[in-house]
Structure formats: structure tokens, C-alpha cells
Amino acid sequence: MHTDTERCVRAVQSKDARFDGWFFTAVVTTRIYCRPSCPVVPPKAENMTFYPSAAACQQAGFRACKRCRPDSSPGSPEWNQRADLVARAMRLIGDGVVDRDGVPGLAARLGYSTRQVERQLLAELGAGPLALARAQRAQTARLLIETTELPMAEIAFAAGFSSIRTFNDTVREVFALAPGELRARAPKRTGAAPAGTPGGVLSLRLPFRAPLNPDNLFGHLVATAVPGVEEWRNGAYRRTLNLPYGHGVVALTPHPEHIGCRLSLTDPRDLTIAISRCRRMLDLDADPAAVDGRLRTDPLLAPLVDKAPGRRVPRTVDEAEFAVRAVLGQQVSTAAARTHAARLVTAHGRPVEDPEGGLTHLFPTPDDLAALDPDTLALPRSRRSTLTTLVRHLADGRIGLGVASDWDEARARLTELPGFGPWTVEVIAMRALGDPDAFLPSDLGIRRAAKELGLPHTPAALTARAAAWRPWRAYAVQYLWATDDHPINSIPA
Structure with missing residues (x-):
């Protein structure tokens, strides 16, 4: 959709949240990228350019808007309605495969060469698998910085970064703030994981495109819940999660504008994949x-x-x-x-x-x-x-x-x-x-x-x-x- 300039401009000018995640707006005068529904005054049409992914915006030198937080918008529905190479690659990247197994591991899971995978992702998304995984790591890092009190070193490795320096550089480049500045700006949250407590509870909000009718969605999950694995408690669907580095427990609560998500993980490196799997289960994209x-x-x-x-x-x-x-x-x-x-x-x-x-x-x-x-x-x-x-x-x-x-x-x-x-x-x-x-x-x-x-x-x-x-x-x-x-x-x- 990002190639349809006229349609994208109309969506931005009307602040249409239905298009969040479908494309991203980069403003050439400020070097900031936003979601279509950004609450700030829309820029002039001639100053807008459009990209299909947050990773492509970042790769082009734009930083994320601090108001609309485009990196946390709902995912593109394209990857849920297609089964071709690019869609399967995006689902695997969302599942953390690049962080665990690298681009060769991604290619092997898809049955294609590394070069073929990189070429097709770049052609359609304006970014290769490493850039897409990097954008995801930045989003995970921001979540951990803002919702926990874990030390920055633990957050860096939990988010999938190979070094503290890479973590610091990426956060500054994507958000135009140092990790410590991001934490200082974040509102204080109850239930945050205290420092040194890997089993702490993370409280998040999972966005979606409205409308969302929760009746059949949660009703089906609860009615078929397996005792010991799933339950409905205090207005939330809860279940255990089997994850690559350990296990977790998630509680998902429907709200009019988001899904409340409380995660308890034995290893914080599983945060990205846990969120991805919960979004997929609830069909939130x-x-x-x-x-x-x-x-x-x-x-x-x-x-x-x-x-x-x-x-x-x-x-x-x-x-x-x-x-x-x-x-x-x-x-x-x-x-x-x-x-x-x-x-x-x-x-x-x-x-x-x-x-x-x-x-x-x-x-x-x-x-x-x-x-x-x-x-x-x-x-x-x-x-x-x-x-x-x-x-x-x-x-x-x-x-x-x-x-x-x-x-x-x-x-x-x-x-x-x-x-x-x-x-x-x-x-x-x-x-x-x-x-x-x-x-x-x-x-x-x-x-x-x-x-x-x-x-x-x-x-x-x-x-x-x-x-x-x-x-x-x-x-x-x-x-x-x-x-x-x-x-x-x-x-x-």
C-alpha cells in the first residue's frame, strides 16, 4: 500500500488508525517517522514519504516519533493472510528465529538460500532480515526499559543484542534517546519486574485495529480451556507458555482499546516470542x-x-x-x-x-x-x-x-x-x-x-x-x- 501515495496522504490527513501498521509515514524535514494516526498536525504532503516497515524507515535514517510510537503499532495484516516466502519469513522473524539462529537459520527454515530471502524481503519491505530483526529488538528493548527495572545490561541481552554498545547505539538511533533517558520518561508502572528478578511480571498493552469483538475470541478459548494449562480468572484468560529459553504464564484481559497482557517469564529473552504468539492467538493483526x-x-x-x-x-x-x-x-x-x-x-x-x-x-x-x-x-x-x-x-x-x-x-x-x-x-x-x-x-x-x-x-x-x-x-x-x-x-x- 505504501506505493499508493494519494491514498497514504489521505489516511495521514484524516489520522485513520485503520492503516496503522499497513505503512509508515516518514517526514523528510524532521527525519521522524510516524504511524498514520499520529496525533500531531500532519505535515505537508510534499514532505511525506512512505515506507512499508519500521525497519525500512530506520534504515533510511528516520527515528521513531515520541508521540505516536510507531514501532508499537499493530503488525501488518499482510503476514497473516499470505503463505508466500515473504509472509512466512516475517512470521519467523516475529518468532525470534533470526535472533536465535541468524539469517542462515531463517533461510534453512524456509527452504531457500540466504540470498533469495534477503532479496525478496528487501524488494517488498525495503529492509533485509537483519534490519527487520534489529527493529524488533529495538521494540523489545523499549518495552523492557519502560516496563521493568531490570539493569540495562540484562535488557540488552534479553532483547537479543550481542553487546551493550550495540544496544546503546541502536536505542539512540531509533528513539533519539539514550536507554536511561527512555526509562526516565516512562510513567511509573505497578507490577514492574524489580532489578535482578527474572521471574517478575511485565504489564503490557497489545494494540489492535478496531473494532474487536471479544465474545467469540475469549469465549472460545475459555470454553475449550484445558485444566492445568488454561483458565479464566478475574476477568482474564490465563495460560502457560512453552518458550525457547524457558516457560511463562500470560494473562490476557480484553479492554475496549487494547488487550491487557501480564507476562511472567523464566527468561526475559522470551519476551518477543511470547508477545508474538499471544498476538497470533488473539488474531490482533x-x-x-x-x-x-x-x-x-x-x-x-x-x-x-x-x-x-x-x-x-x-x-x-x-x-x-x-x-x-x-x-x-x-x-x-x-x-x-x-x-x-x-x-x-x-x-x-x-x-x-x-x-x-x-x-x-x-x-x-x-x-x-x-x-x-x-x-x-x-x-x-x-x-x-x-x-x-x-x-x-x-x-x-x-x-x-x-x-x-x-x-x-x-x-x-x-x-x-x-x-x-x-x-x-x-x-x-x-x-x-x-x-x-x-x-x-x-x-x-x-x-x-x-x-x-x-x-x-x-x-x-x-x-x-x-x-x-x-x-x-x-x-x-x-x-x-x-x-x-x-x-x-x-x-x-
Whole structure:
């Protein structure tokens, strides 16, 4: 979008927050870059230039605006609606792969050469993987500086910097302030991690593009919550997180203008990836204007959208976990699926401590379940075979469901497994892979809703009608599910 100068200028002049994250405005006279909704008086059109990423602005010599804090705007929805090389690379960079494994590790995960990855990112985003990862490190550093009292040396390495000098130089260059000056300007926060306390609680705000309807989003997560791993407590959805350097506990609270996020981490180096996974689970980088605009073109769907716009697709913080839970939930009630998953967690999950609530375990990884004895599972024999086969394929890498996955390839690999029909494959594509066009025409709730609305309700006929909803059929599923009086459609009181 950043190449459409006239449209970008109009968005900046109207301070349209819907375009935050889609592009960034750099002001050539001040050498400052902003989000489109920056509250300051818009510059003259001839003094504006536009970039597709914060990293590209920084690479061109612009510093972040202190008023609108463009580095913390919602992420571009482009990376959630595409599965090409650039989109997969951006999801991996957001997941911290460059910081952990370098650009060669990123390229290896994508199956391309380092040169190919760098060339395509530079062409589309105006910055290569190192610059994009650097911009992310700067954002993580600012969060830690402003929300904790950790020593600057610990923050530097937690944010992924290789040295204190690089950390200091980057913060000064991006924010035009030294780290100490950033901390002095930040409002005092309660719950900040005291110095030397790696397990301290970080309190953050996760932005999104309005509107956001939290009912089905949090309702679904709470209604399907696995005891010991997830819970609803004091108005917040809480769960354990299995992270590269340790584990964490997150509490996510819906507010009208942001999602409150309280994170407790055993290692602060996991901050960036924890935030990235929570944003992905809550679908916070979605573009509701584009989604709802397309779905409103169907006269039978339009009333549902108008009644409660901004529905998101509830996703997951762990793709392999969701795939296992999808199998456990085949042809049983939500309550039965939770019971099966809880037994698996108690038997094979790693224990954690949660001083604030009732979380007790991490969900077991495929490696944790690799030696699973199928005879210990209270499941039909065919379901046991389905589950153990899936676990083996996930553990040995024959099936990949991570953020770098090719959606079509993953679907094909899953379809080859025994016990994987269209419903299971598509629900994994929708909630684990994050495909916004995943569709469940055979789902009983979808067929019932379609019939009540006057839509075709046989799978083939409904699929044909839903072609007009593409590429947002997964969101249409949320609106159709919402017609039912089911706990997944409301937040607990």
C-alpha cells in the first residue's frame, strides 16, 4: 500500500488508525517517522514519504516519533493472510528465529538460500532480515526499559543484542534517546519486574485495529480451556507458555482499546516470542475493515456482521498442541475433549508453578508424547492410532505446523494420515496454521446456522456459495458459529 501515495496522504490527513501498521509515514524535514494516526498536525504532503516497515524507515535514517510510537503499532495484516516466502519469513522473524539462529537459520527454515530471502524481503519491505530483526529488538528493548527495572545490561541481552554498545547505539538511533533517558520518561508502572528478578511480571498493552469483538475470541478459548494449562480468572484468560529459553504464564484481559497482557517469564529473552504468539492467538493483526467489508457483500451474512463487527479467529500459541487437541476433540463434546486433554497433560506435561492461580503444567510437546502408550488412552482404538501417528510425524519433522509452514503442503501431509478427514484438517488450518480462508462446510454448527439463515446447508452447496467470501471464509465461520447459544460465543461473567 505504501506505493499508493494519494491514498497514504489521505489516511495521514484524516489520522485513520485503520492503516496503522499497513505503512509508515516518514517526514523528510524532521527525519521522524510516524504511524498514520499520529496525533500531531500532519505535515505537508510534499514532505511525506512512505515506507512499508519500521525497519525500512530506520534504515533510511528516520527515528521513531515520541508521540505516536510507531514501532508499537499493530503488525501488518499482510503476514497473516499470505503463505508466500515473504509472509512466512516475517512470521519467523516475529518468532525470534533470526535472533536465535541468524539469517542462515531463517533461510534453512524456509527452504531457500540466504540470498533469495534477503532479496525478496528487501524488494517488498525495503529492509533485509537483519534490519527487520534489529527493529524488533529495538521494540523489545523499549518495552523492557519502560516496563521493568531490570539493569540495562540484562535488557540488552534479553532483547537479543550481542553487546551493550550495540544496544546503546541502536536505542539512540531509533528513539533519539539514550536507554536511561527512555526509562526516565516512562510513567511509573505497578507490577514492574524489580532489578535482578527474572521471574517478575511485565504489564503490557497489545494494540489492535478496531473494532474487536471479544465474545467469540475469549469465549472460545475459555470454553475449550484445558485444566492445568488454561483458565479464566478475574476477568482474564490465563495460560502457560512453552518458550525457547524457558516457560511463562500470560494473562490476557480484553479492554475496549487494547488487550491487557501480564507476562511472567523464566527468561526475559522470551519476551518477543511470547508477545508474538499471544498476538497470533488473539488474531490482533487482523484488518476488520477488509474482512467485514467483504462479508457484508452477502445479504444473508451482512446482518450478523452489522450486529457484532470485528470478530477474530481464535488461534493458538502452539500449533502442535492444537493439532493434538483437534484429534482428541473428534466426534466428542467440548467437555469430553477437555477431559481427554487434561488427562494427557497430567500424565505427560511438565509441571510449573503458578503463584497467582491454578495453572500447573505445560502442554506436552510431541517429543514428550513420543513414547506414549496408546493402551493408556481412554479413546476408541482408531482414535488412538490417529493420535499416535500424528505425534510421531510431528516429533520427527515429517509434518510441520509452525509459522513457516506452507499451508497447502501441511494440509496434504495431514490428509495422508489415518483418521484425518476434511473437518480436522480445516480446523487445524484455521486455528493452528492461521489460514484466513480455511472453511468447515461439514461442521454441524455451521450447517445448522446456514439453514437457519437461508444459506445452502449441504457441504457442496455451501462451499459454492462461500466462494464469494474468500479470502476470509475462516471469519465467516466465526459469524456463523455465533448464531448458536453455545459457551464459545460469550465471555464468562
